[in-house]
Amino acid sequence: MKAIIQKRYGDESTLHLVEIDDVKVVKPDDILIDVHYCNVTAGDKNINTLSQPWYLQILIRLVFGWNKPRAVVRGICGSGVIAQVGSSVTGYKVGDHVNFINSMKAGVAAEKLILNDKSIVSVLNPKVSLQEAACIPFGFLSAYHFLNESTLSKSVDVYLYGASGSVGSAALSLAHMFEANVVAVASAKHHQQLSSIYSQPILDYQTQDVFNLNQKFDVVFDAVGKIQRKQITHLLKPNGKFLSIKSVTKEDKQRLAFLNDCLLHKRIQPIIEKVVDLVDYKEAFAHAYRGHKTGNVLIKVKNASI
Ligand SMILES: NC(=O)c1ccc[n+]([C@@H]2O[C@H](COP(=O)([O-])OP(=O)(O)OC[C@H]3O[C@@H](n4cnc5c(N)ncnc54)[C@H](OP(=O)(O)O)[C@@H]3O)[C@@H](O)[C@H]2O)c1
Incomplete structure (x- = not known):
């Protein structure tokens, strides 16, 4: 599968689009997702570039990896469609449209992503646009x-x-x-x-x-x-x-489901500045890293996106 990887902290030049082995359902509670959109956020900037005061840099290194991000495949949130579920998964099924945030383990900037039934992942009504849904979890x-x-x-x-x-x-x-x-x-x-x-x-x-x-x-x-x-x-x-926003926030599945419902009923409206193709990933990351974006910048990971 195609994935955007990073082997040392730094700006967008440290990111590379490469071919790696497909991730697969291994554990009974695994959920395999075909990623459609990866939302490139200030969260990616904070972790990937370490452009933070020294005390936060230490914290990020301790949590996400000292010399390089422990999770080589980057991207922390987005939307997609469930491709396969493990034997113990009950709340999700193949074909479900979902959005998700996976700040700790990342892996969203890839064609396929493994989450599990405890991850911050929420099933969408298929009427909801996957582009707009990718804007909700961050x-x-x-x-x-x-x-x-x-x-x-x-x-x-x-x-x-x-x-x-x-x-x-x-x-x-x-x-x-x-x-x-x-x-x-x-x-x-x-x-x-x-x-x-x-x-x-x-x-x-x-x-x-x-x-x-x-x-x-x-x-x-x-x-x-x-x-x-x-x-x-x-x-x-x-x-x-x-x-x-400097205070610590909570990533919560129920809140994500509530916000998805608001999106379905058009009570909220995401702003999308641009959507770039996977090959243009550096443009998306560089733009997010500069810190002046309007709303959200998405990478379209899957060609036949909904
Ligand atoms: N605590 C948490 O858990 C948590 C969660 C999410 C985000 N955050 C943090 O929240 C901040 C915002 O995140 P985001 O996702 O909204 O970032 P973003 O999408 O990159 O947007 C940052 C926005 O801030 C504007 N801006 C920059 N300097 C400004 C200033 N001095 N006064 C007013 N606006 C200014 C930028 O526009 P212009 O520069 O063009 O004006 C840009 O539109 C980031 O620092 C992020 O790390 C924290």
Whole structure:
């Protein structure tokens, strides 16, 4: 099978598209997936490039491999179709459309992927586009950790800083679903694409004083981890909350299933900046590594994609 591998940490030049042995169902709880789309994310950047402060580099090396990623085949989330299941698997069957995130073991940037029935994998209604489904397990799952039923409801005032990336655009879509009132901040080049999910004017942090507002908010969410609480304290209502993507999030199967249902019923809408063919994988990784993408960048792994 074709796979994108990495044998040392570094930029996109350390990634290679190669032919390797097919992965196979070995254990009774294995699930074999034909990968259709691999979503290239900030998570890939953080692990693959080690472009982090020294203390986080140490943590990443300890968790993912000291000198090189332990999981040679890269790619952490995406969507596809189940090709085979092990003898003890009950919740999944051949032909099921699924999306998934496999941060620890990666392996998604390949034609075939082995997960198991405990992995963060969720069955999709076949009406759901596999392109859009590939956007849910990273950006939406992360944003939903912060913007959910416990923090948002109708008419809650939300200040969304960094509404343009995969987390930020998902946060914007979730806030819309919960009928919150949103003031969104993103640089101008993203505004047109974001207008498909948000009709109000967006503040541009590059040309405007975006913290100088005569309005107070119930929730301030920093979706890009670029601001500090002291910059926005004056924007919070007395019981207002400051939430930052810098906090640890939870990858949860039930939440993924809930978000997939929202996608099916068009309550949320992913933003896809571009979809590249497998051979153009370096372009996708390089773009994600630069950190300026709009929503999601996908690699189309399978030719006959749905
Ligand atoms: N805690 C967790 O578990 C968790 C989970 C997911 C993601 N994250 C982190 O969350 C961050 C965002 O992830 P992502 O997937 O959304 O990244 P992404 O898709 O790469 O997007 C990053 C976005 O941030 C914008 N941006 C860059 N500098 C900015 C600034 N100073 N102010 C406002 N916007 C700025 C970029 O646009 P422009 O530069 O063009 O303005 C780009 O649209 C990453 O650092 C990622 O590692 C953490």
